[in-house]
Amino acid sequence: MTAFGVSRADRLTGMPVNPDYAGREYPPAGPFPVTAAEISAFAEAIGSTSPAHRDAAAAQALGHADVVAPPTFAVRLAQQCEAQLIQDPGAGIDFSRVVHGEEGFTHHRPITAGDALTGVLHVDRVREAGGHGMVSTRVELSDAEGQPVTTVRSTIVVRGEG
Amino acid sequence: MSELTTDTAALTRTVTVDRARLVDYANASGDQNPIHQDAEFARSVGLPDVIAHGMWTMGAALDVVTAYVGGDPGRVLSCTTKFTGMVVVPEGETVEVLVEGVVRKTDEEAGTQTIEVAATCAGEKVLGRCQAVVRA
Numbered sequence: 001m002t003a004f005g006v007s008r009a010d011r012l013t014g015m016p017v018n019p020d021y022a023g024r025e026y027p028p029a030g031p032f033p034v035t036a037a038e039i040s041a042f043a044e045a046i047g048s049t050s051p052a053h054r055d056a057a058a059a060q061a062l063g064h065a066d067v068v069a070p071p072t073f074a075v076r077l078a079q080q081c082e083a084q085l086i087q088d089p090g091a092g093i094d095f096s097r098v099v100h101g102e103e104g105f106t107h108h109r110p111i112t113a114g115d116a117l118t119g120v121l122h123v124d125r126v127r128e129a130g131g132h133g134m135v136s137t138r139v140e141l142s143d144a145e146g147q148p149v150t151t152v153r154s155t156i157v158v159r160g161e162g
Numbered sequence: 163m164s165e166l167t168t169d170t171a172a173l174t175r176t177v178t179v180d181r182a183r184l185v186d187y188a189n190a191s192g193d194q195n196p197i198h199q200d201a202e203f204a205r206s207v208g209l210p211d212v213i214a215h216g217m218w219t220m221g222a223a224l225d226v227v228t229a230y231v232g233g234d235p236g237r238v239l240s241c242t243t244k245f246t247g248m249v250v251v252p253e254g255e256t257v258e259v260l261v262e263g264v265v266r267k268t269d270e271e272a273g274t275q276t277i278e279v280a281a282t283c284a285g286e287k288v289l290g291r292c293q294a295v296v297r298a
Contacts (some may be wrong), residue, residue: 045186045187045221046218046221046222047222047225048221048228049228050234050235052233052235062232062236063236069235070228071221071235071238072220072224076192079191079192080192100216101245102242102243103216103242103245104242104243105240106239107238
């Protein structure tokens with residue numbers, strides 16, 4: 001049976017996400033260059049107070065190579081990787097029914113301006129709860145040398161029909 | 163063992179959000195979902211009005227943790243949250259979110275602390291089990 005066939009069959013039984021997608025890994029996305037302007041714009045939008053997001057000298061005084069991203073900045077890169085799943089017709093996800101359930105970041109090292117990060121999307125878990133689909137993904141961001149930088153875990157809820 | 167400074171007073175703050183800030187966050191994060199900018203669209207999918215990005219709230223709330231560790235984002239090792247409530251942002255209004263962090267655990271051996279952050283808007287908890295582990 002094709003993935004699309006499974007998706008359609010499961011949609012008929014009320015499962016809003018194709019359960020066969022659990023365990024799937026997508027090809028690397030990126031590299032995404034990280035600029036000082038992007039970091040400062042993100043910091044400004046969340047009302048961050050630290051000069052280390054905006055001022056290279058302040059960041060260097062703390063031992064960093066350049067301005068440092070806020071702890072949740074990696075979502076900007078992770079969501080570009082997660083789009084591979086959301087936009088995958090075989091996954092059967094209706095984006096207009098998606099609600100964000102959980103998010104988590106593990107920083108293996110800080111993200112700084114000048115990084116060029118590549119992300120690999122993993123679908124860790126697909127399950128159903130109360131007629132809703134719940135999809136847990138993990139994006140492993142690594143640098144140009146292939147070293148791990150940030151692990152981004154996200155759970156989305158796809159609201160069932162009715 | 164810790165020579166790193168921390169500032170407990172920095173763990174409590176009121177942050178504000180309005181429509182312009184949500185547009186700034188949409189552009190900065192790349193999340194252009196119209197439920198965060200367009201009231202008509204938001205209502206068409208069953209929401210009361212435009213709501214803030216959950217990730218805006220998480221980012222804004224966790225800045226108290228960065229401030230706690232002397233403004234060094236590199237000392238924030240991990241952070242996680244559940245999204246339990248909505249921050250509704252009506253046109254022309256500035257909405258307040260009260261952020262209160264507390265130190266939940268100190269691991270002397272690892273040199274880390276776990277900070278739990280509560281975020282409350284209009285009397286409702288909008289983040290659940292929001293925690294960060296910091297080098298401290």
